[in-house]
Amino acid sequence: MPGGRLTQSERQQIASGLADGDAYAEIARRLERPTSTVTREVMRNGGPTAYRAELAQRATEHRTHRRRQAVPRGSDASVQTPGGDAEAVREYEEMFTTVLMQSGLPKMLARVLTCLYTSNEGSLTAAELVQRLQVSPASVSKAITALEGMTLVRRERDERRRERYVVDNDIWYQSMVDSARANVQLAETARQGVAVLGRGTPVAARLENIARFLDFVGESIIRAAEQAREILYTKAEAAPGGAAEPGPDQG
Template structure:
């Protein structure tokens, strides 16, 4: 699998694939690239209907130039821990941001969440987020307020009494439980419609089938979330060792 940045020729192939209605996975297969690479490229450059290869290529060159100017190498550049490749880390953070955006989060919320997830501490202060993301304090504040309202982050005070924003291991458990509750509400509402629209009518049958399907999905999701919760707190390899 080739590495490095997308070439202009590869971007042209992406544009042709989109014009032909191909899925991201198929375009990526033809390029011998990860699907996430193609997804990120399209999402950050106009989306599937607005993507233009030449504009995307120029925009990437411009962003690269701006990053080099904003973060020159030198004494102020933070050291990379664990021998990590800083460029690979940055690329992965962008990929994770794109995935969060596809799940429905706005761009700034996705960037903040990706930043927190890829930090070893799983936390950051507002000043650290502003510095890392190169955005305004107001943008960070707005993003944190939304993420907190969705139980995706929480606040705590560190030893210096600074407010830190934290992503917990339990965040996806809470998210799955919230998703199950939301589905339950849809089930209850669609079932009400069956009586209103009249039994055995096409609309009522449609709603009844939706209710039955989502009721099964909701129950399965809630049960799986409970059963798998302990995985969130197990260190890699520990579960395998305990089973042997």
């Protein structure tokens, strides 16, 4: 199976496959590449409707050149980077960003969130984000404001009084609960429409069913989040041989 970066020929095959309406999995099978590689390639180069092989090739060459210039020899900019092979880490970060974009996040928000999640401390300053992402301070500020509004990031001050952006364990819990509460509010709005549009009508029945569904889903998510919250604070214990010890539910 081929490894390494995609070639220009492979990018042309991806473009042809997209033009023919082929699924990512089918294109990946022909290239003998993982589906995630093709998905990531398309998503970071315009998406399925705007992907162009030549532009993607030039963009990749530009990114590679920019990375080589971003961290001068002897710089301490890599201190924040997690351990492991640098190229593998970059590939993983790009994949993580692609998955976040597929979930609905704009590209800049996804890049910032990936940067925070893959930092050892789970927190970075604005200056550190600017340096790692090679973007303007304004772009970082705008992305952080949006992520904070979605309860995906929180701010705090460190011992040097610098503002840091944090993604800790409780962020996952709070984000899940807030999303569930939004469902509950939507259910209440749908239920109000029943009285306005007239009981016994098809639209009233539809709105009532929507409200009941959202009530059930929202309450179930909140209940499950409360029950599972402790998982976020449980450290995996290494079993002999380096494997994680299975929890009580895993047998």
